[in-house]
Amino acid sequence: SSPGTIYEAIGGAEAVRRLVEAFYPKVQAHPLLSPIFPEDITPVMEKQYMFLSQFFGGPPLYTEAYGHPMMRARHLPFPITPERAEAWLACMRQALEETVEDESLRMLMLERLSGPAYHFVNQP
Numbered sequence: 103s104s105p106g107t108i109y110e111a112i113g114g115a116e117a118v119r120r121l122v123e124a125f126y127p128k129v130q131a132h133p134l135l136s137p138i139f140p141e142d143i144t145p146v147m148e149k150q151y152m153f154l155s156q157f158f159g160g161p162p163l164y165t166e167a168y169g170h171p172m173m174r175a176r177h178l179p180f181p182i183t184p185e186r187a188e189a190w191l192a193c194m195r196q197a198l199e200e201t202v203e204d205e206s207l208r209m210l211m212l213e214r215l216s217g218p219a220y221h222f223v224n225q226p
């Protein structure tokens with residue numbers, strides 16, 4: 103991956119792995135989010151690891167495995183309300199606080215994810 107990316111700044115593959123591992127237990131514990139996620143979260147974690155790696159400037163693991171991300175389309179089967187987008191971002195904020203030391207990097211990452219999160223809202 104290229105220097106100067108968020109991926110490199112946070113510490114590469116291991117950092118993305120830690121973030122994803124901190125994030126999904128929060129999703130599974132969240133009353134608004136847990137009902138729409140599968141009980142076996144492992145495949146979702148793996149896909150998110152691959153996606154976030156490339157999203158933050160690392161190797162294009164997700165695209166290599168699954169093709170064009172088309173993330174809004176992939177979320178259409180799941181009812182995503184504005185409240186669920188907020189909840190997803192709140193879990194991510196906590197996971198970032200636990201795994202990324204640099205506060206300005208955390209803010210930048212959350213900001214980068216906020217656009218897509220609200221864009222995936224497909225229910226009032």
Ligand code: HEM
Pocket residue numbers: 135138139140146149150153154157168173176177180182186187188190191215218219220222223
């Ligand atoms: C998959 C919920 C936002 C990335 C999923 C799944 C659900 C979900 C239910 C499918 C789990 C399954 O396979 O059964 C949500 C909710 C969000 C949200 C409620 C709130 C807005 C995001 C954001 C990103 C993201 C902001 C990244 C920018 C992914 C990825 C997958 C996924 C990479 C796996 C896609 C695949 O199956 O290949 N999400 N998501 N999600 N989500 Fe989200």
